[in-house]
């Protein structure tokens with residue numbers, strides 16, 4: 001099987017595939033200091049909720065490595081500042097703050113160590129976060145493929161593949177698992193305006209994996225549903241509220257409404273690190289407003305007259321009642337979601353505590 005290379009890894013400093021250059025170039029970015037980690041996240045060189053969480057965890061390890069603090073308490077003060085800078089880089093995806101909090105918790109729990117030992121401990125934790133993310137994605141694949149038993153045509157939006165995670169992906173995980181089992185599967189890939197993560201990243205990633213795909217513009221999705229050519233929709237998520245409302249790439253809500261109208265299941269695939277039990281419902285999820293240039297331009301090419309008023313919410317919220325099931329590494333949750341999501345997060349936390 002043709003595997004996607006790791007998306008983010010540590011080689012003396014955090015390294016990542018530059019997702020702004022794909023599919024034309026497979027370039028690697030080395031982040032030499034905390035600012036370059038923040039810039040990589042902010043500029044979308046790395047994107048996708050779990051991938052930015054992993055990058056931020058490595059960013060915390062790098063902040064510790066670069067700090068000249070002579071005591072662990074001074075080092076922890078630096079980490080508190082690093083966390084708030086990293087968290088501000090992309091506000092919707094909860095995996096970012098989840099990962100930096102986990103790093104800070106580890107630092108505080110090990111405050112008795114010498115600073116260099118603490119630096120080592122932090123790097124080990126960031127590596128664990130990366131490894132666990134890949135394992136969670138593979139578990140999502142195994143759970144999720146059971147939902148695809150009768151499915152030939154899946155539609156996906158944005159990129160919730162290996163590039164958006166440590167490797168393997170969330171929404172693409174069940175698709176990969178079916179393909180690895182030798183079963184036929186075909187993916188309708190929404191190009192995903194404005195920033196085209198579907199066209200640039202998902203289509204490339206599926207092609208690399210040898211999975212049959214057809215790229216479509218976002219406004220073709222309804223047509224193919226009406227024609228009976230879409231059996232289900234699978235998307236990832238940037239944050240799932242405690243009640244099961246799902247924030248994901250702008251356009252997901254529209255697909256959910258279409259899915260309902262055509263009686264097509266909508267599945268959301270995400271690790272438990274994407275579930276935010278502190279946020280009661282979707283109305284409380286902050287929606288990132290991104291550069292208007294992503295709307296007025298395709299790549300470097302302007303497609304609208306200068307000075308035009310532009311809106312650009314990067315995400316929308318799909319209400320829980322439009323979601324057929326949520327697939328996590330812990331299993332599959334069905335509506336009503338609240339209790340099951342709570343149990344899944346508790347189980348994941350307990351498993352982490354045992355490690």
Ligand SMILES: CSC[C@@H](O)[C@@H](O)C(=O)COP(=O)(O)O
Pocket residue numbers: 047048049050093157158159160161164165169170171197235236237238248249250314
């Ligand atoms: C497995 S990642 C899930 C989401 O992060 C993905 O669907 C998405 O919306 C990504 O948006 P992006 O703005 O490219 O970071």
